[in-house]
Amino acid sequence: MCANYEGFFKKFHESIDNCMDDVTKNNFTNLETNSKRVLYLCSLPAIKSYDLRGDIEKSETGGEFPVKKDLEKARKLKDEGNKAVQKGDWAKALQLYSQSMLFVPRKETEELSILYANRSAALNHLEQYEETLSDIKRCLSLGYPRHLRYKVYERKARTLLVLKRNQEAITAFQNTISALDEAEGLNKEKRQKMRTDAKLMLEILNKGLTLAGNPKDPEPLKKTPPKPKLPGKNNAQYPAASEAIQIDFDEKKGRYATATRDIQAGETLLIEKPFSGVLLGEYSKTHCQNCFIKCSIPLPCPNCPNVVFCSEKCSDTAQKTYHNYECQILPLLWKSGCSVTCHIALRMITQNRKEYFNEISANIDDKPTGVYKTNDYRNIYHLVAHEDERTKQDFLHRSQMAVSW
């Protein structure tokens, strides 16, 4: 993964290699399956007595990948964000609040709600209005302090005005007026001024809407680009492929495709989501862990400070599947110095629930027939592995990696 990063696996691998005499290596070479290889290595005294935990602990202190949330650090970053606000540097404030969120422990919901409120102010100044509304929604759902709510309701109302969502703005101004009753810290004059302003806005908005015949609010803007589509019909057997190709299998050629009609230059023939993919460690704080897009307004993982998500949808998908298993061990994977291929191999398993594998394990050796499903693990399991062309050193190396995890 990190080409210049030498993890603890290398030391483990070299040390175990040195301990294995020719007989042991020969015994290993004669094994036929991966599970037998891993079991054999696990039984070796050199592996049983190896202090891998010691190596891991040495690499756990400090470094690029902190393992735990850290409230003190979160507060320090938030204070820096507040200082950036005082200087009018909203872009810097946005960045610092986002960084701070990463370190807020799950149970500190109020702290997190304040960060979302602060970030919504930065987003509003940066004219990112849809994002402002999303952060206000998050802040309120996390129990933002009642005596401060008038601020976010007012921000929400003004943001909705910019987006011409006047019906929603009316509700937000009404909420502002109610929330002002609880604004203990606000002096009487300011409170009165805000109340008068909000009431005036309500009057203007209501009049305007009546005159216009009470039109519906425009739909919120969607930024996700439309999904690509195949130009013609889909292949009945391989729905990810176009009907312009036919896919067959032959012992000699393996799986291959032939054209069923003339194909135009540049014509799309296949649109398929990868079965699995992982984000490199160095992008874990800048890109979504689930869909890999760059996140300028990231959402933190509730349980670790190591990854970010672009949306609640991506976060939920990850938390329900692979990140539930990987959350606490990701720094360990990165520090092991394992290759990205090893991490993908793990993700192929963690991205599905345990029940899924319980279900398919009974007939895992039968190649699936019928319509080809891209997300069926058995299709990956039955890919040609070219085991006869791999070296014994390669088998040893990969089995050791499995053992070290």
Ligand SMILES: [Zn+2]
């Ligand atoms: Zn995403």
Ligand SMILES: [Zn+2]
């Ligand atoms: Zn996590």
